[in-house]
Amino acid sequence: MSLPSFEVVRPRTLEGALEELERHGPDAQMIAGGTDLVPSLKQGLFSPRVLVDLKGVRELDFIRFDREAGLELGALTTITRLAQSPVVAEYFPVLQAAAKTVASPLLRNMGTLGGNLCLDTRCLYYNQSAFWRESLGYCLKKEGTVCHVAPGSSVCWAVFSGDTAPALMTLAATVRLASPRGEREIPLRELYVNDGWVRLTKRHDEILTAVRIPLSSAGWKGTYKKLRIRNSIDYPLAGVAVAMRWASDGVCQDVRIALTAVNPAPRLVEAAARLKGKRYDPSLVDEVAHEAIRTAKPLRTSASTMEYRRHMVRVFVRRALNEVWANGPHC
Amino acid sequence: MNKENIRLRVNKRDYQLEIAPNRLLLDVLRQDLGLTGSKRGCDDSSCGACTVLVDGEPQMACLMLAVSYQDCEITTIEGIACEGQLEPLQRAFCDEGGAQCGYCTPGMILTARHLLAHNPRPTDQEINEALSGNLCRCTGYVQIIASVRKAIELLEKQESGVAAAGQGG
Amino acid sequence: MGETTTQSSPIGARVPMVDAVDKVTGAGKYADDLTLPGMLVGKILHSPHAHARIRSMDTSAAERLPGVRAVVTGAETPVKYGILPVGHDETIFCVDKVRYIGDNVAAVAAESEAIAEHALRLIRVDYEVLPAYFDPEQSMQAETNLIHDDRPHNIEREYHHHFGNVEEGFAQADYIRQDRFDCPEVTHAALEPHSTLARYDAEDGTLTVWSSTQVPYYLKKTLAATLQMPEEKVRVIKPLVGGGFGGKSEVIPLELAAAVLARKAGAPVKITYTREEVFLANRGRPRQIVELKTGVTRQGKLTAVEARIIQDGGAYCGYGVVTILYSGQLLNAMYDIPNVKFDGYRVLTNKPACGAMRGHGTVNTRFAFEQQLNRIASVLGLDPVEIRRRNLLHPPCVTLNNLRVLSYGYPECIDRVVERSGWKEKYGKLPYGKGIGFAGSHYVSGAANPIIRSAMPQSTVNLSVDRQGGVTIFTGASEIGQGSDTVQVQVVAAELGLPLEQVRIVAADTARTPVDLGSYSSRVTFMAGNAAIAAARDAKRRMLQAVARAYGVAEEDLLMEGGRVLGRNGCPLSLTLAEAARLAAGPAGVLTARGSYNTPEESRGGTFKGAGVGPSPAYSYSAQAVEVTVDPETGRVTVDRIVVAHDCGKAINPMNVEGQVIGSVWMGLGQALQEVVDYENGRIKNAGLLEYRTASTLESPPVETILVESNDPEGPFGAKEAGEGSLAATIPALTHAIYDAVGVWIDTLPVTPERILRALQEKQQAEWKSPGTGARM
Ligand SMILES: Cc1cc2nc3c(=O)[nH]c(=O)nc-3n(C[C@H](O)[C@H](O)[C@H](O)COP(=O)(O)OP(=O)(O)OC[C@H]3O[C@@H](n4cnc5c(N)ncnc54)[C@H](O)[C@@H]3O)c2cc1C
Ligand code: FES
C-alpha cells in the first residue's frame, strides 16, 4: 500500500507552521505523531498535497503546572509523557487513567495529545482500504451518499474514539487554537460537533497548540473505564471518564461524567448534576448510570453490539462512581 | 513528486539518500538500506513488527515518514549485536524459545531492550505491559516472557561479573 | 549450547533452533526481504463483486501507463488447479466468473508499487452481477446461479458414513442429548503476509520461485501445470517463513501470479500481499455447524454418536474435501464409541475459500463433542473427568472406521492434568464467577495417505558426510517456525553420536533437496524425522562397513559413539568420524547416504469412500484444564491459568514442543474468545490485525505444559505430533470453565461477553418461570 504523493514541510516554530498553513490553504494537512493520519493515508482517506509536520515545533512540547493557571499541556506532548507525568498522576488521575489506555506502548510513544484530541472519527465502513470502500460504493463520510450504519441518515455516525478527550472534559479543560488570524481558547467540549463528518469546530488552518486544565479541577478524584476486546492495541468501543470532588463529609461538591466512542463526539453526561450536594447512595448512582445511557447512541460502527456498548456505559458509570466515591470518604 | 536529499542516522552510521517525501522509514530501511530485519506485518499499524528505536525509544517505522526523522538516532535489530556478539536479549530469545517463526522477534527484542534499559528488574506484569504493543502469532508469549526473564538474569550476571572484575583489578 | 556435549544425547535436549541466531539478529531472510536486480512490483486486481460474470475487460490503458511492464488476465492462464486432485476448480485469474469479493481478476507488474496500484485502477472490467450465496444452509438449497456449474446445490462434497448401528446404540442409551453448535470462520493471521519472488530465465526456460510456502513440492507441481512448463524447469525455494498455521499450505494465488508476470515481463517480479489480501486469500478454518447427538448409559458409557456437519467452504474447494472428512473421521480415535454416524456437507458460498488451519477439520467437531460430553456429565451427575475415563480406547486397536491406534497417552494426560490443576479441589467448588473446565483433543501425526496417491515415499532425506566428518542433511521438509530443521538435525546428530554443531541442514529447495510433501497435518517430525534417521543409519552402515572392510574386523564388533567409530567385544579399534567417512567415501570421494519414510500399509485406513482421510501412523493426545474468572455483570472472561498435558510420544526438543503446545492452546483461546472473520454480504469487515484482534500479551494467560511421552513404536525416537493437537481442547475446556463459573453453556463461538450476558439473562428468566432448578444444572 503506497502513500499518496505529497510534500512534507517541517517548520521549527509555531509561527512557521502557521505560515505554511496559510501558504498552502486547504491543500495542507497537519501531522504530529502520524499514528492516526498515516494509516488513513494508506487507505486513501485523505490526499493532502502538503503535510505540515508539527514534530519540529518543540515549543508545543511541554507540561507546565502553575499554581494560578493550572495545568498546561502542549499539543505535542506524547501520550507516554502524559501518562508518566507525576503532576498528572497526582492532581488529575482521570487523565492519567485515560492516557494509559490509549492504543499501545509503541503508539503512545509516538501519538501526541493534539492528535489524540483531533482524531478522525471511526467507522467500520470508513476505516477500510480504497478497494473495500469502492466495492461497497463508498459511504456518507467519504465519497459516497449513504450511511451504512443508518441508511437514510443525513449525518455521519462515525464515532469519536479518543480516550483522553472525555477525561479532559471532566476536568473542564480548554484548548487553545492558533491560526494566522490569531489565537482563541474554547472549552474542549466545544471543539466537537456531533456529526462524524463535520467532527470539529476547529477550522482547517487552526493549530491546536495547548490544553489547559483550570486549577479548580486539580485534585479531583477520577477514573477512566474503557471497553475493548483486546486489552491493548484497541480503540475504545465505549469509554467512561468520571471526575469528582467531595467534601470531607463525603458530600459530592462537583462531578462530571463524560463518554467517548459511543457518539460522533465525546459527550458530557448531564444527569451527573443530580449527584451534586448528595452523599454517596448506591441507588442514586444507579439512577445516574441508567440515565447516562441516554447520552450514548452507539450504532454498528465497530465490533460489539449497540446493546452491549450501552449496557457497558451503564456498568462503567456505576463502577467508576463507586470507585471514586464509595470508598473515598470512608477511608 | 520531488525527491528530497536527506540524511539518516541508522545504527550509528550516516546515510545520505535521495527519496520522495512520502516514503515510510520502514520501506527506506528495507528497500534502500537493505536493513530487512525490521518487518512489515500489517497495514493498519497494529502489529509492532516494524519496531525500531528512535533515540532509544521503541516506535513504529511503518508510521514514520523518513524525511521527518533526520535528527534522530535510529536503531534497528541489525544495530544491537555488539561486534558480532549476541547481546543478552538475543541470546536469551535463542535459548528460551522466544523466537518461533521469528517474524515478531526483532520488534520484541527492541521493545524489551528499552524496557530493561529503564527498568532492569521488571515484574512479569511490567514485561507484559511493555510488550503489549508487539503482536506474536506463534508463541502465546509465554516463552517470550521467559526469554526476557532469562535476559535479565544474563545481564545481572554480566554486571556482577564486571563488578567482580572491577574489584579484582 | 551448553548442555549438549558429545556425551549426552541430543534427543530430549532443550536446544535452540538451528536458525535462531538468524532470527534474533535480523539477518535471516524471509521472502519479502529478498530482492533481485531489475525486480518489478506485482499487484493483483481483485473482484469487487461476490458473484459476477465477466463480460469484458480492457487492460489497454494500464498497459500504456509508463512504468508498467506486464499485465496478465485470465484469458492467458486458463489451466485449472487446486491442492486436491478432486478439486481443480481455480485458475490463476478468473476466466469467466468471479466468485467472491477479492477473487483474482488480473495482475500488473510495474517499476514501483505506486505505478502498479495506479495501473490496477486503469483496468476496466465489465461485470454482470449475479445473485450470491453467503450462508451455507441457504446455499445448499440453491437451484440456479450455481457457484460452480458442476456442483449441484452448491455442495462441493457430501459424505455419509455409518459405522456400527446408531439406531441400536441410541436404543441402548439411558440418556440422549442433541445440540447445535455454530463455530464461525477464523483465520491463521500468521504475522508474515504472504510474499513471492519469481524469476524466469527466458534463455533456458527455467523458473525460480522464492515463496512463503509450507508446501514447496506442491507449489512446484502447480507452477509447472498452470504455466504449462516441464516440471524439471521449475525450482521452488522456501526462505524463512513467518508462520503458516495452514495458511501457506496450499498454492496461494500470488505465487502463480508472480510467476506469470515474471515470465511475461521478462524481469523478476515480487508480490507481497497487503494484510487485507492475506484475509482475502484466506484458506482459514471454515464456519462449521455441528448438529450432534450422543447417547450414553447411566454410567456414562457412550453408546452412539451421530453428527451432521455443514462447513461453509467459500468459493473454491481448496482442501475442503479433506476438511469435511477430518471433521467426521476424527470423531474417532479418541474414545471408544461403538456406533458412529456422520453426515458431512462441504458447501460452496461466495466468500474467500477456506482451507486447512491448525487442527485441520477436527477443532470445531471436537469442541462440539467435548462440550456435549461435559453437558452430559453434568446432567448425569458424573465427574467430567470420570466420564472420559469410562470411554477410553484400549490400544493397540483399530477403530470402527479403520484408524489404527498404537500409542495412547491420553489416560496419562488426563491423570497429570487432574493432579496439577487441582481439579478435584476446584471443580464445582469455586466461588460464583470462578470456574474450571476440562476437555481433551487429539490429532494426526501426518496424513497416512498423500494428497496425490503414488508409491513415492512421503519424505526422503539425503545426507552427505564430508571428509572432515561434517554432516549435511538435504531435506525437502519446510521449516515454518515450528522447528522442523532443528528436529532433523537433532535426530541425525543422535543417530550418529555427533555434537549438533557438526550437522548442517539444507532444506526446502526443490533443485537441491529431495521430495518431502510439506509442512501440513503435523507430519514433519514423524515423517521427515524418520527419513532423516533412515539416512543417518544408511550413512552409519556405510561407514561401519568400510571400517570393517579396511581393518578386517566384523561389522558387529564396531559401533559409533561420541563422533568416533569404536571397536567392541575386544576389538581395540578407535577411529574418528572423519577417518571413517574417508574410508566409506572410497573412490567416489564423498560419502552420501539416503533414507526415506513411507507410512506402513496397516496405518492407511479402510476402503470406503472417504476412508483415506483421518488415518495416520500415530495420534497425539491432549488434556487440558482451563481456569477462568467471569464477571457476570459485564460478561467478560479472564483466563487465569491453563494446564495442558500433551502426549507427543517423545519430546525430541522439549523447549520446542512446549512452544508448539502453548502456541496451539493460545490459538484455541483466540478462537474461543475473540477471533472471528466478520462477514457482511461476503465482505470481510475486519480484514486487518487491528480489527481481527489476535490476543496481545495482556490477554494471554500463563500456560503450564506437561509433556507425556508414550513412545510411539513407529515414531522417530518415539515422537509424534506436537504442533496442532492441543488447540481443539482449549475451546471446550474454556466453555466448560465458564459453565462452572456462572452456570451457562455457550454453544456458539466466539464466547463474547454479549453471548454470556444473554445466556445469563435467559437462564434467569427460565429460573423465574420454573423455580427450583439448581444453579449448576
Ligand atoms: C492500532 C492503533 C490503535 C489505536 N488505539 C487508540 C486508542 O485506543 N485510543 C486512542 O485515543 N487513540 C488510538 N489510536 C490513535 C492514535 O494513536 C492516538 O489517538 C494518537 O494520540 C494520535 O496522535 P498523533 O499525534 O499520532 O495524531 P496524528 O495522526 O498526527 O494526527 C491526527 C489528526 O489530528 C490532526 N492534528 C494533529 N495534531 C494537531 C494539532 N496540534 N492541531 C490540529 N490538528 C492536529 C492531524 O491533522 C490529523 O488529522 C490508535 C492508533 C492505532 C494505529
Ligand atoms: S508493520 Fe505492523 S505495526 Fe508497523
Ligand code: FES
Ligand atoms: S515468533 Fe512467529 S510471530 Fe512471534
